[in-house]
Amino acid sequence: MKALANLFLSLLLVTLFLFSSACDGGDDDDDANADDDASPDDDGAADDDGAGDDDASDDDAGDCWDEDEDGYNDVICGGEDCNDSDPSIHPEAEEICIDDIDQDCDGTADDGCTYWKVETVDISGNVGQHASLALSPDGVFGIAYYDAAAKDLKYAQGTFGDWEITTPVAEGDVGQYASLGFDSTGKPGIAYYKPGSGGGAFYTDRSGSVWKVEKISVGVLQGKYIDLAMGTDDQPRVIYDDYFLSGFRYATRTNSGWQREEIDTVGFLFNRALALDSYNRPTVAAQVRRLIDYDPDIYEYHLVVFLSDGGPWIEGELDARPHVADYVDVASTPDGLPWISYTEDHTNKDLYCAWWDGVDWWQVTLDEEFSTGQYNSIARRDDGLVGVSYYNESLATLMYAEFDGVQVKVETVDNQGEVGQHTSLVFDQSGNPAIAYYDFSSKTLKFAERVQIEEVE
Ligand SMILES: [Ca+2]
Ligand SMILES: [Ca+2]
Ligand SMILES: [Ca+2]
Ligand SMILES: [Ca+2]
Secondary structure (H helix, E strand, C coil): CHHHHHHHHHHHHHHHHHHHHHCCCCCCCCCCCCCCCCCCCCCCCCCCCCCCCCCCCCCCCCCCCCCCCCCCCEHHHCCCECCCCCCCCCCCCCCCCCCCCCCCCCCCCCCCCEEEEEEEEECCCCEEEEEEEEECCCCCEEEEEEECCCCEEEEEEEECCEEEEEEEECCCCCCEEEEEEECCCCCEEEEEEECCCCCEEEEEEEECCEEEEEECCCCCCECCCCEEEECCCCCEEEEECECCCCEEEEEEEECCEEEEEEEECCCEEEEEEEEECCCCCEEEEEEEEEECCCCCCCEEEEEEEEECCCCCCEEEEEECCCEEEEEEEEECCCCCCCEEEEEECCCCCCEEEEEECCCCEEEEEEECCCCEEEEEEEEECCCCCEEEEEEECCCCEEEEEEECCCCEEEEEEECCCCEEEEEEEEECCCCCEEEEEEECCCCEEEEEEEEECCCCC
């Protein structure tokens, strides 16, 4: 009892001391100003000159001072300063993002700020290479990916924190170059490559809980680098490699099976990507190996674009530096104006974006920090904003670059371990970027989504 009584007494003294030192705020020098020196006044009167408090270090409430001299008085004394011992915190301060501190005293820390939330989707086996992310019409995500341990095609569907994982195809070595699309009813379809005898280009889609498999290619040594785009007519289109063809094959699914076209080119194609416009006209961006005529043993690797409006394919060389487009992607855009992300792999090892505005081709450097841009994936939002997810090889991090037509903004999304290969990007229904990718350190499939803390008005 004695100890408690002493404690009570000392608490009382502390309280009295705090009250008298912080909130008396009056005029201790009897000049025109209420309290214009650094020390609180000790006369016990709030404002005894009668002039109110007209200096910055005094309190308009007349009974409290501005301890940190930021022009706002402590909320304890009826002011608006939610932290009167830090002059960088007051109602007119700028909110500093993601430090869990409410700089502008509106009651919410980090309001208006964006941040990336990151999670592991699948940890079984060695999963996440060849990840392909798509958004269903009702706003649910799907991810098709490869299990390199079981050599299976896997599929996850859901939203952040809530995924359902299945194995659509397990027979043989299946799932490399997995490429996912949703039709307008929300049915997922996946194109993938199966190497070896009996291999080729394949397609599977889900009816109810059953995944039905179709073979797309008919020859041998076909199907590598397969990429899928879902048409507005709910029929998928794919491009894939034909080892014996200098060029690529383009296949369209119809009610009576797959229709295949051969597209010949000058030079062999390696990495490539497909997109459709709203009329289902295809754009293909590809790395093409060119033989340099002055030396039969020297090749160059250029970026080439192929377009078709249903007639003959038009081929155009876009970047003819000695070695570009080890990684390349093309965004689906309704207006048919292609946007392409690709790397320069010879000297700079940088990431670029190129686009066609209907008259000219344009190019912008998205990132030039060390060796960067690998596994890039591009998407264009309805308002025209372009996003690219990619891997920074030097830093072993997952990166995201955004281009609004004027400025480029680069963000680190995940740097926990060696992460960010095999990226795939989409914008969700709210316009936030979301990325599926491979975590090399833990051999897992991961998912990141950028979210915004609501702005307090
Ligand atoms: Ca203050
Ligand atoms: Ca303050
Ligand atoms: Ca705030
Ligand atoms: Ca803050």
